[in-house]
Amino acid sequence: MTNHEELDDKLKQYRSGNLEISSLSSWVKDNSNIISTLLSRTAFLKLKQRNPTKALIERLGSGCNCNDIFKEGHFDSRSDYDQCESKINNAKSLGILSNIQEPSWVNSPKGEIGAAGFYCCQSCGGLWKILLPERASSGSWSRIA
Numbered sequence: 001m002t003n004h005e006e007l008d009d010k011l012k013q014y015r016s017g018n019l020e021i022s023s024l025s026s027w028v029k030d031n032s033n034i035i036s037t038l039l040s041r042t043a044f045l046k047l048k049q050r051n052p053t054k055a056l057i058e059r060l061g062s063g064c065n066c067n068d069i070f071k072e073g074h075f076d077s078r079s080d081y082d083q084c085e086s087k088i089n090n091a092k093s094l095g096i097l098s099n100i101q102e103p104s105w106v107n108s109p110k111g112e113i114g115a116a117g118f119y120c121c122q123s124c125g126g127l128w129k130i131l132l133p134e135r136a137s138s139g140s141w142s143r144i145a
């Protein structure tokens with residue numbers, strides 16, 4: 001396995017719940033000379049500090065059409081949310097996305113309100129989250145891994 005492949009393999013194991021964050025971060029620390037060359041500085045530092053989201057997206061998050069389902073970020077309006085929901089339903093009916101439970105390792109940002117739904121891309125294994133609009137929050141669509 002090349003260094004790239006080994007890093008991607010570890011991140012995939014973590015994403016699927018088969019590797020604890022403590023094992024992942026200690027592996028990263030043990031191999032930091034190599035790993036630091038494979039990631040942006042921010043992604044590398046966050047990964048060492050047990051926050052792998054940026055590394056996951058950087059290494060595993062590109063080149064798949066799940067990125068085109070809906071633009072990422074906060075919804076501008078209720079109709080933006082409705083559109084996103086219908087795109088998700090469409091992607092589900094085509095077998096592109098499937099519903100999953102909230103992954104155990106997800107840390108929702110402090111102060112985040114509203115119900116959320118989680119999806120897995122059947123093609124790349126990427127994980128997506130929709131935050132439903134609620135009072136002050138407009139909701140959002142984002143890749144979490």
Ligand SMILES: [Zn+2]
Binds near residue numbers: 064066122123124
């Ligand atoms: Zn995908």
